[in-house]
Amino acid sequence: MSKKMLLVVLALMIAAFVFSAPAWSNDDEREEQKAKMLTDALATMYEKSPDVIIEEIITAKRPKAALPAEKKAIKAINVVGATVIDAADIENIVAPYRNQSLTGEQMQQCADAITALYEKKGYIASYAYIIPEKVSEGILQIMVQEITIGDIEIKGNQYFSNRVIEKKLGIRKGEVFNKKKIQVDIYRVNRHPDRKVHFLIKQGKEPGTVDIALLVKDKWPFHTVFEVDNYGSEAILRKRYKTYVSYNNLTGHDDSLTVKYQRTDAEAHELFDFDYYIPLNDKWKLQLYWMPKKVEDYYYSDNEWKDFEKHARKWYFFFYQSLIEEPGCDLVSSYGFVYKDIHWKQYDQFRAWDRFRALMWSLDYIKKDKMGTTVVMNDLEIGIPGMLDGNDYEDEACSVTGAGGGYKKNMLTVARSQKLFAGIEMLNKARWQLSSHAQPGVNVFSVGGYMGVIDMRGYPRAQAPGDRGYAYTGGFSFPAYFVPRSIPVPFSKAKLYDSLKFFTFFDWATAILKNPGEGGDKSTTLSSAGWGLTFSLPENFSARLDMGWPLRETRGKDGDHCHIWFRVTKGY
Known part of the structure; x- marks a missing residue:
């Protein structure tokens, strides 16, 4: 598509960010994105970049x-x-x-x-x-x-233009040919889920040169994903239904747009958002996110007498700077701004509002080796009081006493997955949050459930909120040893042994409140343990089951002892 089309898309999204009518509520979409990024990074083992095909001549x-x-x-x-x-x-x-x-x-x-x-x-x-x-x-x-690069030719691409692929290349005509640099280029080009490229190196037409042919296999970059899980809180009836629609080359500039719709039973929860990425060059990428609607109605849970509702809107942008991008190692620094409006409503009257505007910075390091993966993430958020009608430095209008728009919050995550023996892998993950203010739900160090802020699978979601805290998760995963390796999965090219994995886990966390309120606990420590399984197929199908039990006398606020968490995903 033309540059005019790209400018139209950007203009419409930016205008929507700024002028959308206020909707409102607690949200944790970026926290879920970071949690998924961490889980995916730890689950993916080190893979060597495909060898360059070099003619012997x-x-x-x-x-x-x-x-x-x-x-x-x-x-x-x-x-x-x-x-x-x-x-x-x-x-x-x-x-x-x-x-x-x-x-x-x-x-x-x-x-x-x-x-x-x-x-x-x-x-x-x-x-x-x-x-x-x-x-x-x-x-x-x-x-x-010194043999230099001659002609560079791109073949076989149907959905991605030559210009898009060329922008991912670090090599240029006339420079001295280096296989290691080619392998880095392969890694960068092939990170896109809808294309794979092999490099064929052959004798150049001119003496002292080699010519390079990029052999591309790409596919239509339009996808839909359907997902159901019960990772929500009991206040919104837990079970969530999600639909994602993505186009991974929207304007022909290697940009992607994902639209998501999410709801729960009885419409106790409804969410609609847009997520757009565009590469600016080989080192920088821009993300624009807009959530015009997120509504939670607590009437359908056990809070009918309270008649509480939460309404939220949120938008942010991030500039991602790739400091290291090579096979086995990624280091990304990102800089952004977030606008959050969370309004609390009771009996058709607004009772409180959390209006936060903040600068954000994060540093994400992922290092893969033959024995496992190391991940270090640091996320810093600095509130700007009073900006764009936001809360004051410390504001009585906030939903939590002591909260305000002048907050500072930092979350550090360190994790390692390690291969052991006989297909067994060990996981260790630690998280630590510091905060200058009391925090409402949108920024809280929330302990409970799975794939929220802090995993505690023996308890319901948001069992123990905190303004600051620290947490640890450990466990082991292992193959289904009892399954013969030759048994196929029906209607799939996969083997059952390769698709099915079991795991055990131990979760521990302490959440600390600045203002616990009269009779409240300033600090809450929880621990739980359990087991689970994952099932994944190459046909874009996956399922996960976690079963957790508390290890302390503290019972779940929902009254249950065993908590079962599940997720089923199918993509097209």
Whole structure:
């Protein structure tokens, strides 16, 4: 699509952010996004970037000089043409050969060592060779042929333009060919779920070059996903039905738009939002998020006599800066602004409102190795009091005493998944939140349930709210050892053994309130344990079941002892 179309899409979304009519309520959509990002990162093991396909002819035509078998006094060694390797590294190789009498074999060993250095650094097509005419003069002259990139051709793409794919490439025509750099490009291009690219390297049309063909397999970037889970609170009847509609190349600029509709039984909860991403260049990406409607009606739970409702709207933008993006390692710094309106209504009268405007910064580090994955996330939020009709620094209109628009909140997450033996993996995850103010539901360190803020699967969602706190989750996952590896899953190309996994878990957390209120506990510590299973198929189907029991005398606020959590997802 044209640039005009892209500008129209951006203008409409920005206008909607700013001028949408107020709706209202507690929401935690970004927290769920971060939780899903963490879960996906830990569940995905390290995979080597696909090998580059290189024709043998590239290395087959390297010249070999006819050199004397007897020793020859060498008074000088000159290395010519080395531009991409540090001179000090070259000197480390040639120094032992200086001021000596060398056989032809020793001279060739020196040149081969330089070639090996190039290959080690990824310049696998470049090589060093000897000028034999200079040897008779007592000079060992080693020429370095640095093979450069010639033509770059893209083939097979149907839904993504050449320009979109080229923007993901770090390589350029005329630069010295480096396989490691190509592998980084493969990683970046193939991160998109709707395309896969292989690189074919062949002898260039021009001498001293290689040509590169990008062989693309892409698919229609339109998707729908249906999901049902019971991760909601008992106040909204728990079970949530979600529909996602996504287009992953909306205007032809590799941008994506996802529209989500979510509801619960009896319409106790309803949510509608838009999430838009667009890459600005190979290092920066922009996200625009708009939630025009989120409504929760507590009449249908056990609070009929209260007749409480919560209404919310929210929008934010983020600029994502990729500091490291290579196979096995990602480091992303993001900078944003969020606008939140949460209004509380009782008997058709507004009782309180949390109107927060804040600057946000986060740093996400994901490191994968052959034995597992390490994740470190830090999320900082700094409120701006009074901005755009927001709450004052500390405001009595807020839903919680001591809360206000001048808050500062930081959440640190450190996690590691580790391979052990016989298919067993161990998970450890720790979280720590600090806060300057008392926090309402939108920012609370909420302990309870699964895939909320803090997992505590032996208790209902939001069992123990806190302004600050710390938490730990540990556990093990393992294959279904009792299932024969050969049994197929009906209507799928997958094997049952590969699709089914079991896990155990232990959750522990302490939530601390600044203003617990009369008779309330300032600090609450909970722990629970249990087991579960996951079932996933390559046909975009997955299911998860968690069963948790409390390990302390504190009972769940819903009165249940065992809590069962489930999620079923099907994508198209």
